[in-house]
Amino acid sequence: MPDYTPPAPKSERILNAAEELFALHGFDGVTLRGIATAAGVDVALLNYHFGVKKKLFEVVFMRRAEILNEARLNALLEAEASSGGRPSLEQIVSAFLRPIQRFQLTGDEGWRNYLALVGWVNSSSVWGEEMMHKSFDPLVARFIEALKKNMPDADPQRIYWAYQFFSGALTLTLAQTGRIGRLSDGLCRESDVETVYDLMIPFVVAGFRKLCMEHPEGGA
Amino acid sequence: MPDYTPPAPKSERILNAAEELFALHGFDGVTLRGIATAAGVDVALLNYHFGVKKKLFEVVFMRRAEILNEARLNALLEAEASSGGRPSLEQIVSAFLRPIQRFQLTGDEGWRNYLALVGWVNSSSVWGEEMMHKSFDPLVARFIEALKKNMPDADPQRIYWAYQFFSGALTLTLAQTGRIGRLSDGLCRESDVETVYDLMIPFVVAGFRKLCMEHPEGGA
DNA sequence: GATAATTTTCAACACTTGTTGAATTCATCA
DNA sequence: TGATGAATTCAACAAGTGTTGAAAATTATC
Numbered sequence: 001m002p003d004y005t006p007p008a009p010k011s012e013r014i015l016n017a018a019e020e021l022f023a024l025h026g027f028d029g030v031t032l033r034g035i036a037t038a039a040g041v042d043v044a045l046l047n048y049h050f051g052v053k054k055k056l057f058e059v060v061f062m063r064r065a066e067i068l069n070e071a072r073l074n075a076l077l078e079a080e081a082s083s084g085g086r087p088s089l090e091q092i093v094s095a096f097l098r099p100i101q102r103f104q105l106t107g108d109e110g111w112r113n114y115l116a117l118v119g120w121v122n123s124s125s126v127w128g129e130e131m132m133h134k135s136f137d138p139l140v141a142r143f144i145e146a147l148k149k150n151m152p153d154a155d156p157q158r159i160y161w162a163y164q165f166f167s168g169a170l171t172l173t174l175a176q177t178g179r180i181g182r183l184s185d186g187l188c189r190e191s192d193v194e195t196v197y198d199l200m201i202p203f204v205v206a207g208f209r210k211l212c213m214e215h216p217e218g219g220a
Numbered sequence: 221m222p223d224y225t226p227p228a229p230k231s232e233r234i235l236n237a238a239e240e241l242f243a244l245h246g247f248d249g250v251t252l253r254g255i256a257t258a259a260g261v262d263v264a265l266l267n268y269h270f271g272v273k274k275k276l277f278e279v280v281f282m283r284r285a286e287i288l289n290e291a292r293l294n295a296l297l298e299a300e301a302s303s304g305g306r307p308s309l310e311q312i313v314s315a316f317l318r319p320i321q322r323f324q325l326t327g328d329e330g331w332r333n334y335l336a337l338v339g340w341v342n343s344s345s346v347w348g349e350e351m352m353h354k355s356f357d358p359l360v361a362r363f364i365e366a367l368k369k370n371m372p373d374a375d376p377q378r379i380y381w382a383y384q385f386f387s388g389a390l391t392l393t394l395a396q397t398g399r400i401g402r403l404s405d406g407l408c409r410e411s412d413v414e415t416v417y418d419l420m421i422p423f424v425v426a427g428f429r430k431l432c433m434e435h436p437e438g439g440a
Numbered sequence: 441g442a443t444a445a446t447t448t449t450c451a452a453c454a455c456t457t458g459t460t461g462a463a464t465t466c467a468t469c470a
Numbered sequence: 471t472g473a474t475g476a477a478t479t480c481a482a483c484a485a486g487t488g489t490t491g492a493a494a495a496t497t498a499t500c
Contacts, residue, residue: 010478024346028248032458042479047459049477116345123343123395125336126244129402137403144403160404161419165389172388175343182349183357183364184380199381203427210426211419230448252488262449267489269447 011049013039016110018060023117027057027127058131061121064114065135071099072139076146089205092146097170097197104193112176119175122167147208154212162211166204173200231269233259236330238280243337247277247347278351281341284334285355291319292359296366309425312366317390317417324413332396339395342387367428374432382431386424393420 017038021030032053036043050056075095079087087095103111121128140163147159173196180188190196237258241250252273256263270276295315299307307315323331341348360383367379393416400408410416 026246026248026344028246029346031456033456043458044460044480045478053458119343120345122399123339123392123397124246125340125395125397126249128397129399132397132399133402140403157404157407158419160400160408161416162423163403164392164400164408165420165423168389168392169385170388171392172343173384175345177343177345177348177352179342179349179352180380180384182353183360183383184377187377188380188384196381199378199431200385202430203382203385206426206430207423210422251486253486263488264450264490265448273488 010039010041010045014041014046014049014056015060015063018056019063019110019117020113022057022060023113023120026120026124027054032056060114061117061131062135064111068099068103069136069139071102072096073142075099076143080146087146087150089147089150089208090201092143092150093166093201093204093208096143097201100170100174101193101197115174116176119171119173122171123175147212151208151212158212159208162208165207169200169204230259230261230265234261234266234269234276235280235283238276239283239330239337240333242277242280243333243340246340246344247274252276280334281337281351282355284331288319288323289356289359291322292316293362295319296363300366307366307370309367309370309428310421312363312370313386313421313424313428316363317421320390320394321413321417335394336396339391339393342391343395367432371428371432378432379428382428385427389420389424 014035018030018035021035021038024030032046033043035056036046046053046056050059072095075098076087076092079091079095083091100115104115122132144159144163147163148154148156151159173190176190178190180190234255238250238255241255241258244250252266253263255276256266266273266276270279292315295318296307296312299311299315303311320335324335342352364379364383367383368374368376371379393410396410398410400410
């Protein structure tokens, strides 16, 4: 047989199909047969490679989490290095967001699906908690540390709450619900990745400033 | 039989149980039998009263939407009246949030469940769009109108995006994932309804100001 | 108190679900 | 080539799914 680009191994095709479907319909809205059909493989293969359904979901979720975490950490470290250990608020928030934007801009559909999935999990009450905690919270804690260092006089509670609002703004955008497009009658497109972070960063930074820097610790 | 407070009619018990379970597990994560058991009724009764499963979900979702919409609209009208038709940004954002807070503060578990459900639907890609559009977007459009009037020089696109971030921050908090509590090691509690909106309002207002008032129309 | 209408239960349907064990194909290498 | 182990398919399972029609119980109406 002449050399040709071999098709992705079936285990990978399963993960890609699962990624897309889970992002679209959530855990319970997807059937193993649906994934198998989308991947063009037999149902039993899912169990052979990944065990039970929940385990498959975890593998999908973890697959890109480490890559994203590493990219974010590097961005933060670089911001710290280039600022003599005193990164600005903009730099910290950017280090959290720009890697996401970079992955989205590659045009890789897998990343788009995955990030929508993260948005879904983050808003999911029962499911999300443990999975987000295991895969993202260590890095988030590192970012919050940087925020605390940047605003040493701020009430820590306010920093956490501001991060919560920040996380919500990001999460909804990742989820790709299409609602803002409909609401703005096409004026805003969630797929417009080039501009959304240029807007999200100043929005969030202003919120942090207002909440954490205009009240000394202990203030109401 | 002596007079006593009669139990809620079974159709209502069904709606309450469905509300709680849908909020917790989403549409596909809930079975009709699970709802029936929680409500203490037979499965067939769900179909008798509400038709197919999707219809039941819609009834649950719409039930309190109108009440919330009316409360929000009244709050906005009052803010407009008390300011001579020129409500401040704080007043507009507060009119959007304070009614939610008021319902949460009643301690009515039904409202807490319902609002978590709204958070879930708003982040749900396939499901959410149409339902949010039908039940909430008319009122949201009214609020955006007020925002445009408050910031007549702002690029409308920026107003919509700022609303998107605003909506995300609110949505994640409504979803009651418990994540911020875990992340802050108990310092922040999502159930602390008294303070969360006191923080969300200035955060969001600052974001709106930064995004919409520091750039004249047409600015990048 | 008989009749009609509504509400609730019972039992079951056709179908889909996740999962599994045995059989089959494929690749690797002595 | 033949043997070994992994990858893949086949067929089927037991359990659970939404949904329904007919019977029974309850409530309303005259």
